Amino acid sequence: MAKPILFLSGISGNFGSVFLAKANQKGLYDKFHVRAGTSHPSKLSDLKLAYPEIEWVTCNLEKDQEVQSALSGVQTMFLIPGGVENRSEIGVKAVKIAKATGLRKVLLFSVVGAEQNSILFFRQMRAIEEELEMSGLVWNHLRTLWFQQNLFGWKDTIKNGRFPIAMGKGKCPWMNLEDAAEAAFILLLKGGRQLENKAWIITGPELLSGEDVAKMLTKSLGKSIEYVELTPQEQLQVSLKSGWPEWQARGTVDLMKWFAEGHCNYVSPDFKTLTTKEGTKFSDWFDPVKDSFKAVSYTHLR
Secondary structure, eight states: OOOOEEEEESTTSHHHHHHHHHHHHHTHHHHOEEEEEESOGGGHHHHHHHOTTSEEEEOOTTOHHHHHHHTTTEEEEEEOOOSSTTHHHHHHHHHHHHHHTTOOEEEEEEETTGGGOOSHHHHHHHHHHHHHHTSSSEEEEEEEOOBGGGGGGGHHHHHTTEEEESOTTOEEOOBOHHHHHHHHHHHHHTOOTTTSSEEEEOOOSSOEEHHHHHHHHHHHHTSOOEEEEOOHHHHHHHHHHTTOOHHHHHHHHHHHHHHHTTTTOOOOSHHHHHHSSOOOOHHHHHHHHGGGGSOOOOOOOO
């Protein structure tokens, strides 16, 4: 009997690499024939070499014909909207096409806070969530948060003894991408009425402020790391100078303000409910990768 087809959309990013690294171990290929799309045809050869178990196809979510072709015969889709300004529009359209092709279930990679609809990132994702909820399809929203792996974006400043970010005194439960992947596997592989048609909020297991993170970095690295509390305008300028698109830079500033105002001052029980495990603590993630944050010392030969 042929396996049901699972389509992975937007899987070639940072989360995707973590998810695919665990796919074989978790039994994804035992249950599904896995098809995945990339919007870059030039990457197809490399992706096929890296993940030969997967049927790779060209699928740009802005091109209806490519989406329809990619979803032909598919029963389940894992929809990961890309980091583009119009992701709400293309995500909504993907859900509509999924329904029209007879697909049964969609797992949406979303964001904690989407239901509040208060800032750009939330509004973008909530539009897709609402379309999915009204579609008549079986659905799950996998709402994720600020990733521990985001700290790599501060690697150079941490090497210089500083952790500058516009989080104020607010705290948030930094989460690990591997925990998000673990939750996604359960929702894809187990399913069942007790899990379906729900939003699952995946956070880390501890609330951390910017100051808390700096103290943990200081302890792990063995040198002083100063927390530098940026203003929203300073954060915006740093992001723009780093080459971020303006919409994404402003959206991140709004998210930082949301953290600073204490709106994410909670730990969700959902990861433990799904997995029976505690989420990854920040120090447990950081200690194995801390060498990437250490300044190189040079010995000068005379």
